[in-house]
Amino acid sequence: MTPDNSEHTVQVRDYFDARVADYDAFYDPPSPLWRAFNRVFRKAVYLRRDQALAVHRQYGCRTMLDVGCGSGQNTVYWARHGVERIVGVDIAPEMIRMAAALAEQAGVADRCEFQQLDFAQMERGRRFDSIVACGVFDYVEQAEPFLAHMAQFADRVIYASFPGWTLVRSPLRKIRYALRGCPTHFYRRRELVDLFRRVGFGPAEILPVPSGHLAWAVRGTP
């Protein structure tokens, strides 16, 4: 992909850079009540994390690239659950700072590496068994080149979550984020089938979840 310092990218970076603590609290809430609330109303966050690990294991993967790793909660979780080597990249500097601290705290820093960059600008070269992007396509301006770029780094699996389009919730979410300066995007199932077909890594497997879709493709499947 070509270097992208578009207004869209800058807006997404600034949005997340300013909300690291809020975002991290989804995973590590300040009270048991919040924890219970998140388990019910934000279960999509856990579903996409668990499914990524299940797919990674199912296809015998050992290494992983976590695109848009945020504060590293998933990265560290996956490292603790058997991913042998994992690189997390994120466009927001504060997210990367927090992710590195979390890996250190969790005792998995020797298996994790973090880099602050716009994934669209990540230079090709390194390869991973699986590459995942959880909660990232919500903020990606052009899904096809982004997914195609992901495919350049993966030997076996590409996996991502996609927020679904719904008549009431999606426009409200779009407005809510736009008011805070962050663009958002939504996807219909058939768009994902086409998207994966055009990228050509392998046909999409799509799992519907309450927030939208989890989709992945495996190299070498018909």
Ligand SMILES: C[S@@+](CC[C@H](N)C(=O)[O-])C[C@H]1O[C@@H](n2cnc3c(N)ncnc32)[C@H](O)[C@@H]1O
């Ligand atoms: C909603 S958070 C998800 C974080 C983490 N994957 C998770 O599931 O908890 C989205 C993250 O994607 C990052 N992001 C968005 N666009 C990106 C890009 N082009 N390159 C790298 N990171 C990006 C944001 O900075 C943010 O930290």
